[in-house]
Amino acid sequence: MIDIDLTDIAHGGACVGRAPDGRVVFARFGLPGERVRVEVTGERSSLVRGDVVEVLSGPSEHRVQTAWPEAGPLGVGGAELGHVAFDFQARWKTHVLRATLARVGGAGLAAHLADRGVDCRVRPMDGDARTGGWATRTRVEFVVGEDGTPSMHREGTHDLLPVSGFPLAVADVGDLDLFGAWRRAWRPGQRVRAVAPSGSDPVIAVGQTCWWAPGFRADRYVREDVVVDGRLYPYRVRASGFWQVHRDGAAQLIRTVLRAARVEPGDGVVELYAGEGLLTQPLALAVGDSGGVWAFEGMREATDDARANLRDLPWARVQTASITARFARDLGGRILVADPPRSGLGRDLASTLAAGPARRIVLVSCDPAAMARDVAAMHEAGRVVTGFDAVDLFPNTHHFECVTVLERPAS
Numbered sequence: 501m502i503d504i505d506l507t508d509i510a511h512g513g514a515c516v517g518r519a520p521d522g523r524v525v526f527a528r529f530g531l532p533g534e535r536v537r538v539e540v541t542g543e544r545s546s547l548v549r550g551d552v553v554e555v556l557s558g559p560s561e562h563r564v565q566t567a568w569p570e571a572g573p574l575g576v577g578g579a580e581l582g583h584v585a586f587d588f589q590a591r592w593k594t595h596v597l598r599a600t601l602a603r604v605g606g607a608g609l610a611a612h613l614a615d616r617g618v619d620c621r622v623r624p625m626d627g628d629a630r631t632g633g634w635a636t637r638t639r640v641e642f643v644v645g646e647d648g649t650p651s652m653h654r655e656g657t658h659d660l661l662p663v664s665g666f667p668l669a670v671a672d673v674g675d676l677d678l679f680g681a682w683r684r685a686w687r688p689g690q691r692v693r694a695v696a697p698s699g700s701d702p703v704i705a706v707g708q709t710c711w712w713a714p715g716f717r718a719d720r721y722v723r724e725d726v727v728v729d730g731r732l733y734p735y736r737v738r739a740s741g742f743w744q745v746h747r748d749g750a751a752q753l754i755r756t757v758l759r760a761a762r763v764e765p766g767d768g769v770v771e772l773y774a775g776e777g778l779l780t781q782p783l784a785l786a787v788g789d790s791g792g793v794w795a796f797e798g799m800r801e802a803t804d805d806a807r808a809n810l811r812d813l814p815w816a817r818v819q820t821a822s823i824t825a826r827f828a829r830d831l832g833g834r835i836l837v838a839d840p841p842r843s844g845l846g847r848d849l850a851s852t853l854a855a856g857p858a859r860r861i862v863l864v865s866c867d868p869a870a871m872a873r874d875v876a877a878m879h880e881a882g883r884v885v886t887g888f889d890a891v892d893l894f895p896n897t898h899h900f901e902c903v904t905v906l907e908r909p910a911s
Contacts (some may be wrong), residue, residue, distance in 0.1 A: 502538050502548070503556060506530045511596050511869060513580035513898030519548050527552050528580050528655075529573045531560035539574060541656060549656075562588040567634050568667040568896075576652035576661050579668065579896045586624070586632040590892055593622040593900050597868050597890055605872035609879055613888075622890040622900050625748060633895025637668045637745045638697065644690045648683030668896065670747055672696035676704060685714035695739045698747070699723030705739040726750045728758075728782070735809050737776045741802060744778070746893045753864065753901070754782050756889055760862045760905045761835050763787050770833030770858065771795040772823050773840045777806035779864075783837065784816035794833065796821040825852040837862045844870025847877040854881035854906065861906045871902045884909050 504517035504525050514526040517536075523546060527538045530552040538550040551573035555563070566572050566582035581589055598620055602610045613620060628636060643660055645651035651660040666673060673696045676682075682704070686692065693705040700723040703710045710718040724735040724743060728751050737743055744750045757779050763769060765788040774780050774795035784793045795818040797803045806818040821827060823840075825848040836858035838845060844865060845853070853861060854877065861883065865871030875885065887905030894900060 501553075502540065502550070503535065504538060505535050506532050508532060509592055509595050509599075511600055511898070514549070523548050525550065529583050530555075531563055531584065534558050534560055534563075541574075551655075564632075567632070568665075570661070570663050570665075571652075575654065576663060577655040578652065580655075580898055582896045584896075586629055586895065589633065589895060590622050590624050593890075593892060593898070594620070596898070597622055597900070597902070600868040601872045603872075604869050605876040609872070609876045612879055613885060616885055618885055618888045620888060620890070622892055624892045624895065625746065625752065627748070628892070628895050633892075634667045635670055636747055636895060637666075638670055638673070638747050639693060639695050639743065639745045640666045640669045640673055641691065641693045644686040644688050644692060646688045648686055648688070650678055650692070666694075669694070670696050672702045676702050681714050685711075693740060695722055697722035697724050697737075697739075699725035699734065703739050708738075708740055710739050724750065726754060726778075728754045731785075733781050733785075735776060735778065735781070737805055737809075738801065741805060742775055744893065749893045749901075750778055752891060752893065753903075754779065756891070756903050757837060757862055757864065758782055758786060760887055760889070760903050761786075761837060761860065763791075763835055766790040767835055768833045769793045769835045769837060770831050772828075772836070772838040773797060774806055774818055775799075775802050775839070777809040777818065779837060779839065780806060780816055780818060781809055781813065784810065784813040787815070789815050791815065793817070794831075795819075796823055796827075798823055823849070825849045828852045828856065831856055831858075833858055835860050835862070837864070839864035840870075842867045842870065845874045845877075847873060850874040850877035851881045854878035854883045859908060860886075863902075863904045863906065865902045865904070866899060868900070868902065871904065875904050875906070878906050882909070883907065 506515040506517045508516040515530040517525045525548045535557045536552040537554040540550040542549040562585045568579045571579035642650040649662040651662045696702040703718045712718045726733045763786045767787045774797040780795045793816040803820045810816045883906040886907045890902045892900045
């Protein structure tokens, strides 16, 4: 145990202080200004990691009782900001966003954003304040414990801890009765996903096999009905595949990307990391049959799902491809949309895309450090930032989503 004063917020859901020996301490479950007792969970020669197990003095006005104590100090991962008042979480994440842009993006990008008047702040999702950000997720994953109990890993370890509920999940996940009859149907060690889609009944997915209830098999595909500004976008997706976990996350991303891309009928759009076609479908409908969308995705199963979701839009084409800087050199399109995984584009690919023919690039990022690196690379390659939005699709965690628009400078 060590006692420290917390002075700042760090990327990754921790606060920062100094150990008595001078090492930097990254402590989860603290708030700036508090003096706390930290149980050490890992250390190196220059830094210490741990969890706050006691507030010794100066408890923050932004501290609240978490709705999920099992995901608190020394517990399972998944709610590292559960102790932070909901209205302060956006300020916490805004601080992280701005600090990361300065640290990773560098002075040049920071000055450019300031000159452009870009407002780099994270905003909460509409409606999340009612529940404090809890009960928003349509998907939860866990491992079956030795006695059949849903369990999760202790943060940063392989140790399994039983849980008694999933406060982050929407009510429909609870309707699956995960802590009842299912305990006799699962085998210890199985990885399970509970899915509550918007357009079909909740299911349990164990690998590629799905169930309505113990002993009752279900189709491995679920339906997601996404409504944006009165328009319905229907999707068929694998229960085991990727989908935005926030109940309104898919609609929010569609709305934000369409506004950012500003596509018009007849436009040509290139999309990278298309997934199951979440953005491909609305982009295709926006350009119409006088335009075209060329979408690329690295996972064959996701490509198959995207094709099914685009079956009535023949001017939208999707194919499996390894998305690299070399591949990107041959891409055309007036508008480019990229939604890469958490690791981002990488400097080489970002620079190549910035040097390409697209008049407008829309970059979707789910990690601020990767976003800052990629946007800095594009700015160094001659692009200017003309739009930015950051939204908290992952309340009570440290994650959030960013959408950046980059264009060629006006001549």
